[in-house]
Amino acid sequence: MQRRPSLLLGLCLTLASAALSAAPQIDIGKGGQCVEETSWMRKNHMNVLKHQRDEVVYKGVRDAKHSLKTCIECHASVKDDSVSARADSFCVACHAYQAVKIDCFECHANKRKSAWVSGGGQ
Ligand code: HEC
Ligand code: HEC
Ligand code: HEC
Secondary structure: OOHHHHHHHHHHHHHHHHHHHHOOOOOOOOOOOOOOOHHHHHHHHHHHHHHHHHHHHHHOOOOHHHOHHHHHHHHOOOOOOEOOOOOOOHHHHHHHHHOOOOOHHHOOOOEOHHHHHHOOOO
């Protein structure tokens, strides 16, 4: 009867580590401080971006803080300056995991501006 709790504990630990390793690995990019609180951004970044796009495209109001370019300046990887080049790149890692598909980078540059000089941007 002494063995049962430790067997159960062992099973729980195995399940917990399996769940952790299934979570997406994200390359956050350059670091610093996000434009809004991280946990809020996790849930609301799509609304921030859609709102920002509507402000610019329909009203001509620009707000550099929530510009897509600003996100990319920070979130592009320090390895390849991109937010979408690899499976763990910032803007695609979670989306692949959650089966969300975004087409933003068919039009918008996926690289930080400083990388355009070396020929990577559009
Ligand atoms: C068919 C091309 C196209 C696609 C696809 C596209 N956009 Fe845009 N987007 C534009 C154009 C053109 C503008 C206006 C450019 C400008 O005036 O800066 C714009 C402007 C924006 C802006 C405001 C300007 C800025 O830099 O912040 C945001 C935010 C934005 N788009 C986000 C997105 C997101 C997020 C996606 C993917 C869900 C996306 N766009 C997909 C063409 C596109
Ligand atoms: C000055 C740099 C900087 C800018 C600009 C920035 N971020 Fe962030 N962002 C960060 C950092 C650093 C984190 C991670 C913070 C942490 O792990 O606590 C983060 C976290 C996030 C997260 C949550 C990631 C996770 O692991 O859950 C999302 C989503 C996000 N940012 C989207 C955006 C979007 C969209 C923009 C543009 C509107 C943007 N960020 C602009 C630095 C930035
Ligand atoms: C921490 C994980 C995470 C990161 C990092 C992240 N996203 Fe998302 N994104 C999600 C999730 C989850 C959804 C779907 C939410 C839902 O279904 O309501 C989503 C949805 C979106 C949508 C709406 C898609 C649609 O079909 O309506 C856009 C646009 C978007 N993300 C853009 C971005 C951009 C651009 C970046 C990089 C700057 C980024 N995301 C980084 C998790 C993330």
